[in-house]
Amino acid sequence: DAKTTQPTSMDCAEGRAANLPCNHSTISGNEYVYWYRQIHSQGPQYIIHGLKNNETNEMASLIITEDRKSSTLILPHATLRDTAVYYCIVRTRDAGNNRKLIWGLGTSLAVNP
Amino acid sequence: NAGVMQNPRHLVRRRGQEARLRCSPMKGHSHVYWYRQLPEEGLKFMVYLQKENIIDESGMPKERFSAEFPKEGPSILRIQQVVRGDSAAYFCASSTYDSGLTEAFFGQGTRLTVV
Numbered sequence: 176d177a178k179t180t181q182p183t184s185m186d187c188a189e190g191r192a193a194n195l196p197c198n199h200s201t202i203s204g205n206e207y208v209y210w211y212r213q214i215h216s217q218g219p220q221y222i223i224h225g226l227k228n229n230e231t232n233e234m235a236s237l238i239i240t241e242d243r244k245s246s247t248l249i250l251p252h253a254t255l256r257d258t259a260v261y262y263c264i265v266r267t268r269d270a271g272n273n274r275k276l277i278w279g280l281g282t283s284l285a286v287n288p
Numbered sequence: 289n290a291g292v293m294q295n296p297r298h299l300v301r302r303r304g305q306e307a308r309l310r311c312s313p314m315k316g317h318s319h320v321y322w323y324r325q326l327p328e329e330g331l332k333f334m335v336y337l338q339k340e341n342i343i344d345e346s347g348m349p350k351e352r353f354s355a356e357f358p359k360e361g362p363s364i365l366r367i368q369q370v371v372r373g374d375s376a377a378y379f380c381a382s383s384t385y386d387s388g389l390t391e392a393f394f395g396q397g398t399r400l401t402v403v
Contacts, residue, residue: 209391218292218379218394219331262330275321275344276392278330 179263184283187257193250195282197263200244207266208239209276210248212259219262222248253286260284292317292382293362294395301370301402309365309398313382320363321381321392322355331379337363370402 180198187193199208210222223230223237225246230237236249250257262281293312301307313320318339323331336344337357348355352370357363367374377399381392 218294218396219381221391221393224391275333275336275347276331277333278323280330 178277179265179279181261181263181279181282183280184285186285186287187250187253189255189286189288190252193253193257193284193286195248195250195261195263195284196245197248198245199263199265202243202265208237208246209264209266210235210237211262211264211276212257213262213281214256214259222261224266253284255286255288258284258286292380292393292395294378294380294398296398297396299398299400301400303371303402304369307367307370307374307400307402309367309378309380309400310362311365311380311382311395312362313380314393317382317384317393319383320357321383322363322365323379323381325377325379325397327376334365367400370400372402375400375402 178201207224207226209224211219212222213219223232223235225237225239227239229239237246239246248261260281260283262278264276264278266276292314295310299307311320320337322334324334325331333347335348335355337355339357340359352368354366365378377397379394379397381394383392
């Protein structure tokens, strides 16, 4: 399974863009990058995923480098409610199309007023 | 469309008792995953089930833990003879299956406390 590396914590000012990096240098060609977040005491929430191309949805943008060894999650206008732990996950695939997710410790993002 | 429902939200058990955690997947979802989260740690995969089938239980402890997802009704994670080390948040997720990308939707978790 490809592993990911994320900074332990980050700070961001409210209203500014939050850029959360993730390294996944051992990612293989058919593995996708997923981002989830977990607000304190709640269940994880899906944010976005991608394979090669940059992706954008109503929550965030995902920028994946051309060599796919790293990616950045961008929250364009962070609010206090975006304070959470953000997990970058590379999804495992095996012969059985198992979709289990391998979680690291994530990045604890603090959005400050 | 209701999300993934887990109950109870909080469960307190004495050592040696049984704990039953329930998960009702989102409507139309036939795949269920259980994860455990210890304090200050990331989620750890436990088991992946489809209706009436266990697909991957590689993360389940060998003893005392079992899971099922019957044809009708919620998925159940059962922990027999609980010990203090079982205290954790247990999250259930569900997804559809197709050849493309699907993301898993999580419930709010059951926080088990063993006293």
